[in-house]
Amino acid sequence: MAMTIVYEVGDKLYINLTNKCPCSCTFCIRQNGDGAYGSDSLWLDHDPSEQEVIEALEKADYKKYKEIVFCGYGEPTQRLDVLTAAAKYIKDNSDVPVRLNTNGLSDLIHNAPTARRLEGLIDTVSISLNAGTQAEYLRVTRPSFGEISYKAMQDFAKECKKYVPNTVFTVVDVIGEDEIKAAQDIADSLGIKLRVRKYEG
Ligand code: SF4
Structure with missing residues (x-):
């Protein structure tokens, strides 16, 4: 099986570290075939090591x-x-900005505060808010941690603001006006920018 650790999207380079995720989003590209962005399969036969990721970046x-x-x-x-x-390797050797696209559940995954570990390494954290209400978030995202996930994700976002220059929430444009408005209210209350991105499922 092909191992796509890094793949090009326009003028950006994406890194694929794992296929594991505590969520099971209804819109996840993992559920819609095994190719994305014109790359080879993004299914990994193992989680790449630090050395494998660095070799892929260099290549x-x-x-x-x-x-x-x-x-x-x-x-x-x-x-x-x-x-x-x-990220440290990239920062030590280049000026290329680094972004993390995340579901925001890192603190639950590691059972510890984790945002501070991104300091000086990540320029932008883009967090999937996904919905403007907890009920809709749980329906769409189906996190294994259950109800605590929606608040934990927002707490992680608040923490990221302390350690990362740019923290952004995202929702997809198909969730409806009411959900987008509710998501905007949450983002505004936390002082975090909301990006409404086009659904590409
Ligand atoms: S957070 Fe959702 S969309 Fe992202 S990888 Fe996990 S299941 Fe897929």
């Missing part, structure tokens, strides 16, 4: 990209040690 000539993004299939913070080590 892709990572310094030529406008941004490097930790993304999926899967939740990058499941591999927080490798994520931070790879």
Whole structure:
């Protein structure tokens, strides 16, 4: 099976650290075939080591990209040690901005506060708010941690604001006006920008 650890999306380079995730989102690309963004399969036959990620970055000539993004299939913070080590390698050797796309459940995954570990390594944290209400969030995201997830995700976002230059919430545009409005109210109350992105399922 092909192992796609890094893949190009336009002028950005995405890093695929794991297929594991505590959520089971109804819209997840993991449930819609095994190719994304024109890459080979993003299903990994094992979680890549720090060394494998660095080798993949070098092979892709990572310094030529406008941004490097930790993304999926899967939740990058499941591999927080490798994520931070790879981000440090990028920061130590280049000026390329680094983004983390996350479900925001890192503190629950690690049962500890984790946002501070991103300090100096991640420039933008993009957190999937997904919905404007807890009920809709749970219906859409189906997190294994259950009800506590919605608040834990928002608490993680608040913490990221302390340690990361740019923290952003995202929702997809198909959730309806009422949910988007409720999501905007949450984002505003936390002083976090909301990005409504186009659904590409
Ligand atoms: S959080 Fe991301 S990787 Fe996890 S199930 Fe949802 S969309 Fe998929």
